[in-house]
Amino acid sequence: MTNNEPDIGSLETEMNRGFLHILVLALLEKDMYGYSMVKHIETLGYKVEENTLYPLLRRLEKNGWIASKWNLTEDRPRKFYAITAAGRALRANLLDVWKTQNRVLEKINKETSHV
Amino acid sequence: MSDKLEAYLEEISHFLSGRAEREEILSEIRSHILEKAAEGTGASGTAGAPGDAAVDEAIAAFGPARKVAGRYVDDRPIIAPAYKRYLFRYTSMLFAVHAALTVLAVVFKKDFVIFPFLFMPKLGIIDALMYLPMAFLADLGIVAVVLYFITQSGKDVKLPWPKFAVDLDEVKPPKKSFWLSRVATAVGAVIMLAVTDFALYVFARHQTIFFANADWDNLRPLFMPAPGRRISLIVIAMFAASTMALFVKLFTRSRWVDVASNAVTIGLVGLLLRQPVDDLFVAEIAGRFSPRIVTWGKYSVLITLLFIALMTTIELVKGIVVISRRKLSQVK
Numbered sequence: 001m002t003n004n005e006p007d008i009g010s011l012e013t014e015m016n017r018g019f020l021h022i023l024v025l026a027l028l029e030k031d032m033y034g035y036s037m038v039k040h041i042e043t044l045g046y047k048v049e050e051n052t053l054y055p056l057l058r059r060l061e062k063n064g065w066i067a068s069k070w071n072l073t074e075d076r077p078r079k080f081y082a083i084t085a086a087g088r089a090l091r092a093n094l095l096d097v098w099k100t101q102n103r104v105l106e107k108i109n110k111e112t113s114h115v
Numbered sequence: 116m117s118d119k120l121e122a123y124l125e126e127i128s129h130f131l132s133g134r135a136e137r138e139e140i141l142s143e144i145r146s147h148i149l150e151k152a153a154e155g156t157g158a159s160g161t162a163g164a165p166g167d168a169a170v171d172e173a174i175a176a177f178g179p180a181r182k183v184a185g186r187y188v189d190d191r192p193i194i195a196p197a198y199k200r201y202l203f204r205y206t207s208m209l210f211a212v213h214a215a216l217t218v219l220a221v222v223f224k225k226d227f228v229i230f231p232f233l234f235m236p237k238l239g240i241i242d243a244l245m246y247l248p249m250a251f252l253a254d255l256g257i258v259a260v261v262l263y264f265i266t267q268s269g270k271d272v273k274l275p276w277p278k279f280a281v282d283l284d285e286v287k288p289p290k291k292s293f294w295l296s297r298v299a300t301a302v303g304a305v306i307m308l309a310v311t312d313f314a315l316y317v318f319a320r321h322q323t324i325f326f327a328n329a330d331w332d333n334l335r336p337l338f339m340p341a342p343g344r345r346i347s348l349i350v351i352a353m354f355a356a357s358t359m360a361l362f363v364k365l366f367t368r369s370r371w372v373d374v375a376s377n378a379v380t381i382g383l384v385g386l387l388l389r390q391p392v393d394d395l396f397v398a399e400i401a402g403r404f405s406p407r408i409v410t411w412g413k414y415s416v417l418i419t420l421l422f423i424a425l426m427t428t429i430e431l432v433k434g435i436v437v438i439s440r441r442k443l444s445q446v447k
Contacts, residue, residue: 034143035150051178054143055186058136076150079143 020048020056022098025083025091028066033078057081065090117170120148123180130184140187148173194259195266201274202258203436208277209254210432217243217250218425222418240388240421244381247428297365304361311354314347323347327397335397342395346387353383370434377431384424392417 023046027037034054041048060066065087071078083091124141131137151173152165165173177183194202216227216235221243227235238246265272314324323343327335336343360376392413404412 033146035147049178050147050176051183051186054140054147058140058187076153077142077146078150079146 016048016052018094019098020052021060022091022094023048024053024056024060025065025087025094028081028083028087031080031082033071033080035078037081060087117167119167119174120145120170123148123174126180127184130181131187134187144177144183148177151176191269192266194262198262198266198274201276202255202262203440204276205258205261206251206255207432207436209258210251213250213254214247214425214428217247218421221421241385244385244388244424244428251432300361300364304358304365307354307358307361311351311358314351314354318347318351324350337397338395339397342390345390349383349386349390353380356380356383370438374431374434374438377427377434380427381424381431384420384427388417388420388424 023041024037027040032040034050034057038048038050038053057066057068061068061081063086065084066081067084068079068081071080124145127144128137128141131140134140148170149165152169155169155172156166212229213233213235216229216233217238219225220227220235220238221240224237226237227233265274317324321334321336322340323336323338324347325337325343327337338346356376356379360372363372395413396409
């Protein structure tokens with residue numbers, strides 16, 4: 001790698017930070033626990049760092065965008081998360097931002113492809 | 116349950132010390148690792164204990180304990196990036212006050228107090244030279260603590276930015292070309308080598324390098340033999356140190372060379388200042404002038420040496436600050 005090449009690793013981490021918020025809020029329309037979320041995201045062809053997911057869930061919960069409950073009735077104790085009304089409003093706003101960004105990038109792509 | 120898992124959770128717990136939700140975090144991580152390990156050993160969905168190897172694998176996939184704990188810690192830095200430059204600016208200002216008071220304490224042999232911040236006891240010259248680096252570290256600590264509290268308050272505090280002299284940010288490497296600067300350094304090194312050699316030659320012949328006249332065939336020493344010898348040797352050592360620094364600078368532009376050179380100079384000036392000034396001049400010189408003028412002469416030498424020590428200390432501190440700033444800016 002030359003010095004001029006960007007460090008895609010750190011840039012990807014930065015991009016993922018915002019995307020993970022939307023992803024988690026979208027997933028939690030159905031009650032899920034951490035490990036089931038990791039597995040589900042993998043089946044969608046995406047990978048999330050396990051040690052990144054849990055602190056994110058904690059932050060979202062602290063802000064009241066998701067709620068959690070321990071389930072002790074099954075074989076193993078699991079902490080289930082669900083989206084709240086405030087979380088749904090946030091998700092809608094974030095999706096709007098994401099769509100706008102996508103639209104802008106697509107427009108630029110179209111413009112530059114004609115050059 | 117795997118001892119390794121408990122040890123891993125214990126390590127994370129150590130890094131999360133003081134956080135109220137620590138147990139909750141650890142429980143969730145334990146649940147995740149056991150679930151993943153169980154799946155790895157085919158025990159998924161059952162209460163059976165997963166194998167140690169699978170637990171080890173799940174722990175490795177989750178990441179090092181410090182990194183994991185770091186994800187839960189607030190992102191707020193110890194000192195906000197916006198305040199980093201204030202750290203050195205304010206430290207420099209505080210240290211300038213400290214250094215000035217130190218000089219006054221030495222020259223006037225008095226205690227100085229600026230209530231309630233600074234107390235400067237009466238100091239000897241060596242005490243003062245030993246005290247200044249400690250004062251610098253204390254000043255740096257005080258400013259760092261203040262900036263730490265401002266950062267942790269989360270408030271947008273606008274601090275004054277006094278501009279004086281040349282900003283350290285504006286100190287740029289010399290614009291001279293590579294070869295021009297090397298040639299200038301080489302010329303300086305050769306001149307200093309010649310000066311040092313000449314001083315050594317004169318010292319070997321006359322046991323001093325300080326004279327009261329410029330008549331080469333009939334040189335008369337300025338100082339008494341014993342102090343003259345000591346002072347001459349110290350000054351020759353200063354010449355030699357400067358010469359060595361210039362030769363080293365031919366091969367590296369590292370600021371550490373200047374820092375080391377300044378440190379040696381301060382030490383040698385300190386040795387000079389330790390020399391007794393009573394009966395310093397030879398009787399013939401002392402008798403030629405009134406006692407008042409001789410006393411003034413002694414104090415002039417002392418003040419000049421103190422001034423050199425102060426300037427060298429400032430250069431030394433400036434060098435250390437510049438190196439520290441560069442190191443800090445390299446830390447991601």
